[in-house]
Amino acid sequence: MIKGVIEGSFHITGGDFTNAGIASSEVKSILTGLGISSDIVRRAAIATFEAEMNVIIHAVAGVMHYYVSSERIRVVINDMGAGIPDIEQAMQEGFSTAPDWVREMGWGAGMGLPNIKKNSDVFRLESAVGEGTTLEIILNLREEDLHEAE
């Protein structure tokens, strides 16, 4: 049983591939510890991981906030980056502006934003060129998605 809203945040540093994924890994542990079903935890972990990687690849820095209640998981990621000029284009599977060195590390295949949307019930993306991007995702929780935490 989740009482009230459990929240927290992580700072993400652009270009820091060494620590990439730590925030998402922590969120995954927290959700698992709250007794949320493994399928929902996995979807949330994938969505936050892709969002975290987008900040690391494309922005100078960002912050990931998470809010968990018995009804939903909400994650908001704000970044200070170049922004996205054409969101519709950015949402197309395979479209990427990542540089070659990022692709050589296994990222930048143009599947990040589609993967985030696929794993979210609500997906909101707002961006201002030269200022940054805000992504909000929500995964709804049903009663059967919650079981007693260990």
Add this chain to the structure above:
Amino acid sequence: MTLIQIIEILEARVVFGPNADETEILSVCASDLMSDLLHFSVRPKAMLITGLTNSQVVRTAEISEIKAVVFVLDKTPEREAVELARQKNIPLLVTRLSRFTACGRLYSEGLRSCTGEDR
């Protein structure tokens, strides 16, 4: 199929291999693109075959609940990747085989894609 059997089939060496006789693998994915892996609705007890050796591979395995990683063409994973695998208890194997041959051998032994597309 257990990880011990996979080690034999792929003639693999173990970089980090806790409980290889108890780790059960039911499906396989092969990719060097991390977002492609995250795109799959990976079936439970899946294993990854890849040519990438950085810690991002292990992190992606952790996030998508992949149970073991095999590196092809005798590529040794980077130190950070091995450290993260130890922390997250994810076995790492290295095979001299190519992706194609590694996948082919496992397919012929009955393993199928982690996407479930060919069941």
